[in-house]
Amino acid sequence: xxxxxxxxxxxxxxxxxxxxxxxxxxxxxxxxxxxxxxxxxxxxxxxxxxxxxxxxxxxxxxxxxxxxxxxxxxxxxxxxxxxxxxxxxxxxxxxxxxxxxxxxxxxxxxxxxxxxxxxxxxxxxxxxxxxxxxxxxxxxxxxxxxxxxxxxxxxxxxxxxxxxxxxxxxxxxxxxxxxxxxxxxxxxxxxxxxxxxxxxxxxxxxxxxxxxxxxxxxxxxxxxxxxxxxxxxxxxxxxxxxxxxxxxxxxxxxxxxxxxxxxxxxxxxxxxxxxxxxxxxxxxxxxxxxxxxxxxxxxxxxxxxxxxxxxxxxxxx
Amino acid sequence: xxxxxxxxxxxxxxxxxxxxxxxxxxxxxxxxxxxxxxxxxxxxxxxxxxxxxxxxxxxxxxxxxxxxxxxxxxxxxxxxxxxxxxxxxxxxxxxxxxxxxxxxxxxxxxxxxxxxxxxxxxxxxxxxxxxxxxxxxxxxxxxxxxxxxxxxxxxxxxxxxxxxxxxxxxxxxxxxxxxxxxxxxxxxxxxxxxxxxxxxxxxxxxxxxxxxxxxxxxxxxxxxxxxxxxxxxxxxxxxxxxxxxxxxxxxxxxxxxxxxxxxxxxxxxxxxxxxxxxxxxxxxxxxxxxxxxxxxxxxxxxxxxxxxxxxxxxxxxxxxxxxxxxxxxxxxxxxxxxxxxxxxxxxxxxxxxxxxxxxxxxxxxxxxxxxxxxxxxxxxxxxxxxxxxxxxxxxxxxxxxxxxxxxxxxxxxxxxxxxxxxxxxxxxxxxxxxxxxxxxxxxxxxxxxxxxxxxxxxxxxxxxxxxxxxxxxxxxxxxxxxxxxxxxxxxxxxxxxxxxxxxxx
Numbered sequence: 162x163x164x165x166x167x168x169x170x171x172x173x174x175x176x177x178x179x180x181x182x183x184x185x186x187x188x189x190x191x192x193x194x195x196x197x198x199x200x201x202x203x204x205x206x207x208x209x210x211x212x213x214x215x216x217x218x219x220x221x222x223x224x225x226x227x228x229x230x231x232x233x234x235x236x237x238x239x240x241x242x243x244x245x246x247x248x249x250x251x252x253x254x255x256x257x258x259x260x261x262x263x264x265x266x267x268x269x270x271x272x273x274x275x276x277x278x279x280x281x282x283x284x285x286x287x288x289x290x291x292x293x294x295x296x297x298x299x300x301x302x303x304x305x306x307x308x309x310x311x312x313x314x315x316x317x318x319x320x321x322x323x324x325x326x327x328x329x330x331x332x333x334x335x336x337x338x339x340x341x342x343x344x345x346x347x348x349x350x351x352x353x354x355x356x357x358x359x360x361x362x363x364x365x366x367x368x369x370x371x372x373x374x375x376x377x378x379x380x381x382x383x384x385x386x387x388x389x390x391x392x393x394x395x396x397x398x399x400x401x402x403x404x405x406x407x408x409x410x411x412x413x414x415x416x417x418x419x420x421x422x423x424x425x426x427x428x429x430x431x432x433x434x435x436x437x438x439x440x441x442x443x444x445x446x447x448x449x450x451x452x453x454x455x456x457x458x459x460x461x462x463x464x465x466x467x468x469x470x471x472x473x474x475x476x477x478x
Numbered sequence: 479x480x481x482x483x484x485x486x487x488x489x490x491x492x493x494x495x496x497x498x499x500x501x502x503x504x505x506x507x508x509x510x511x512x513x514x515x516x517x518x519x520x521x522x523x524x525x526x527x528x529x530x531x532x533x534x535x536x537x538x539x540x541x542x543x544x545x546x547x548x549x550x551x552x553x554x555x556x557x558x559x560x561x562x563x564x565x566x567x568x569x570x571x572x573x574x575x576x577x578x579x580x581x582x583x584x585x586x587x588x589x590x591x592x593x594x595x596x597x598x599x600x601x602x603x604x605x606x607x608x609x610x611x612x613x614x615x616x617x618x619x620x621x622x623x624x625x626x627x628x629x630x631x632x633x634x635x636x637x638x639x640x641x642x643x644x645x646x647x648x649x650x651x652x653x654x655x656x657x658x659x660x661x662x663x664x665x666x667x668x669x670x671x672x673x674x675x676x677x678x679x680x681x682x683x684x685x686x687x688x689x690x691x692x693x694x695x696x697x698x699x700x701x702x703x704x705x706x707x708x709x710x711x712x713x714x715x716x717x718x719x720x721x722x723x724x725x726x727x728x729x730x731x732x733x734x735x736x737x738x739x740x741x742x743x744x745x746x747x748x749x750x751x752x753x754x755x756x757x758x759x760x761x762x763x764x765x766x767x768x769x770x771x772x773x774x775x776x777x778x779x780x781x782x783x784x785x786x787x788x789x790x791x792x793x794x795x796x797x798x799x800x801x802x803x804x805x806x807x808x809x810x811x812x813x814x815x816x817x818x819x820x821x822x823x824x825x826x827x828x829x830x831x832x833x834x835x836x837x838x839x840x841x842x843x844x845x846x847x848x849x850x851x852x853x854x855x856x857x858x859x860x861x862x863x864x865x866x867x868x869x870x871x872x873x874x875x876x877x878x879x880x881x882x883x884x885x886x887x888x889x890x891x892x893x894x895x896x897x898x899x900x901x902x903x904x905x906x907x908x909x910x911x912x913x914x915x916x917x918x919x920x921x922x923x924x925x926x927x928x929x930x931x932x933x934x935x936x937x938x939x940x941x942x943x944x945x946x947x948x949x950x951x952x953x954x955x956x957x958x959x960x961x962x963x964x965x966x967x968x969x970x971x972x973x974x975x976x977x978x979x980x981x982x983x
Binding site for chain 2: 196197198207208210218250314318321329330332425437442
């Protein structure tokens with residue numbers, strides 16, 4: 162247990178400089194983008210130079226870049242990430258509001274991907290070269306290859322316009338209407354989940370094939386264990402190691418927002434916010450979003466490492 | 479078992495009640511997420527949609543002839559010298575927080591529009607010197623130039639939207655996220671990029687006449703037009719704003735929806751850099767600009783790209799506008815004349831770059847124009863840049879030509895002065911003709927409709943042969959409306975007026 166705690170502390174300590182370097186990168190890369198945020202904010206309106214100057218002053222854009230950075234980092238350490246230039250809402254408030262939506266979508270998609278990808282991978286490996294393997298591999302290939310945007314539109318046309326089973330777009334908070342909230346996530350989760358399920362299935366199949374040809378599996382069979390027990394108890398546990406890593410990466414990416422899926426289904430998550438904020442040069446929002454997404458990614462990676470401890474006894478020793 | 483039946487019955491009842499309650503909810507699909515809901519700082523056309531439900535204006539414009547119609551004002555009187563306007567205010571009007579709307583509140587609003595840092599209304603009210611409170615229901619706008627008509631039209635847009643003074647002072651910078659106005663609906667909540675919810679305000683001054691309007695409105699940003707259309711067809715939303723002409727055939731045989739349309743004030747145009755920095759060299763000669771204009775076939779563009787639903791144009795108002803100069807109709811394509819003009823200008827082979835945003839309509843049009851110009855031996859390169867970069871490069875003069883869109887204004891000055899007067903703040907090509915400036919100022923100060931009409935026709939007649947821009951087409955606004963919704967009247971400014979809408983169960 163002490164070894165485990167020390168391991169977690171060491172990982173957290175390593176994450177701190179990573180976040181700091183990341184904050185500098187986020188800030189500088191933003192400033193290197195062409196386009197004047199004040200002009201973008203005013204858009205094509207008939208505004209004069211005085212108004213543009215006032216907008217720059219209001220959002221601190223007239224300060225030297227290093228001063229802007231220090232203000233931002235100072236605020237971030239106190240939980241204040243600035244104000245959105247587009248709608249004058251606090252960035253922290255904005256992100257907190259969207260975090261729940263992004264998490265719901267990410268969890269739903271990941272659950273679907275795991276529920277489909279892992280069993281299919283196991284079936285494909287245990288029925289290698291047979292029809293079940295071919296079908297599972299074809300499913301994985303389709304899941305990976307089909308563009309999310311296209312699949313989303315097809316699902317909307319079929320299940321929303323013609324069958325009217327699900328809402329075509331939008332988000333309803335769980336607190337307001339749990340049923341509508343759940344219904345709203347079904348199609349987006351299918352779109353995101355099938356892609357990840359395809360990836361997981363291929364890796365699961367490959368890892369299971371390796372495990373099934375290992376000596377310890379042969380020994381288990383020789384001992385007279387049932388095939389189900391050999392597969393689920395012995396081979397699966399070892400084959401899950403790469404899946405944990407892969408799952409963590411995929412889940413981390415989902416937490417950064419699924420741009421196209423959110424766009425198709427008009428789900429107000431991180432991805433949609435990121436695209437709009439970059440296009441509008443809403444610096445504070447982009448900085449806050451990237452920072453929060455990165456920290457979440459680091460936390461997910463840490464959680465995956467911790468899971469290794471649970472799955473792999475060798476690490477504990 | 480009995481308990482189970484009771485439970486099922488209760489669930490069914492709750493579901494039915496929820497459905498019944500939902501009948502009073504109108505859902506509107508917007509093309510993008512509105513920006514701040516502070517009328518002083520709002521800039522996007524989409525922002526006007528919720529603001530129109532939330533914030534009544536002093537005046538509005540009628541859908542047909544764009545004439546002024548009173549809203550929070552009941553009338554006005556222009557002084558003989560045109561240097562002041564006295565506006566009579568409606569009495570008994572309350573803001574959503576219970577504060578009374580009166581002359582002092584109006585004066586506060588105008589001062590706020592003119593002095594709040596970053597106000598996008600300041601230039602719209604540049605003719606106002608100050609506001610005098612005559613009595614609680616009368617205010618006098620004292621002007622620094624006799625531009626009363628221009629002021630009145632500004633007060634029919636966001637500059638005329640009145641916010642509650644106490645709330646504005648208390649909320650400060652946060653006002654845009656919790657607006658308090660005097661409109662038919664009051665603000666409930668906003669989930670950025672998710673929805674904006676407003677509900678009927680019981681203390682609305684016109685409540686007796688709006689009893690049948692929806693109880694609640696949800697504005698949902700749905701950026702993709704295919705998804706917006708699908709949401710409309712599936713009944714999830716009842717209004718889908720700004721459909722494209724290519725969407726229309728899909729709806730022709732769908733009994734669940736109908737499409738209503740009206741001429742739109744917005745237009746697309748190519749702006750030539752004729753005087754801003756070193757890159758102005760290509761288009762400084764009017765003959766070169768004219769040559770490019772002649773090589774473009776506007777009718778083919780409109781037919782091929784927009785199913786003939788838009789209107790080819792060449793002036794800053796559409797051909798049906800009273801300010802359009804009929805002496806300069808939309809020109810036909812003439813490749814031979816284009817070549818001759820280039821020869822006369824001494825340009826052996828014209829090559830230039832057109833800045834285009836990554837938007838489907840303009841990308842497709844740019845490609846067609848590129849092919850048309852190639853037939854006249856003109857090489858046009860297309861450079862795609864996002865809006866923020868385009869705006870910056872336009873302001874710096876870092877462009878040969880730029881493919882722009884302007885949403886249009888009910889008063890023609892909004893389409894002209896800032897963009898084509900010598901010192902206009904958005905005159906990115908630095909086009910300058912003092913004679914045009916003179917007529918535009920005279921038009922601003924005209925006191926009668928007839929005189930104004932004459933002068934703006936004159937401005938158009940002067941600008942057309944100068945080709946500071948090539949206006950290509952004027953849009954129509956297409957709005958998808960559920961068959962269950964009645965009372966929808968399309969407006970040329972594309973803003974949805976929710977008054978009078980009735981949603982059938």
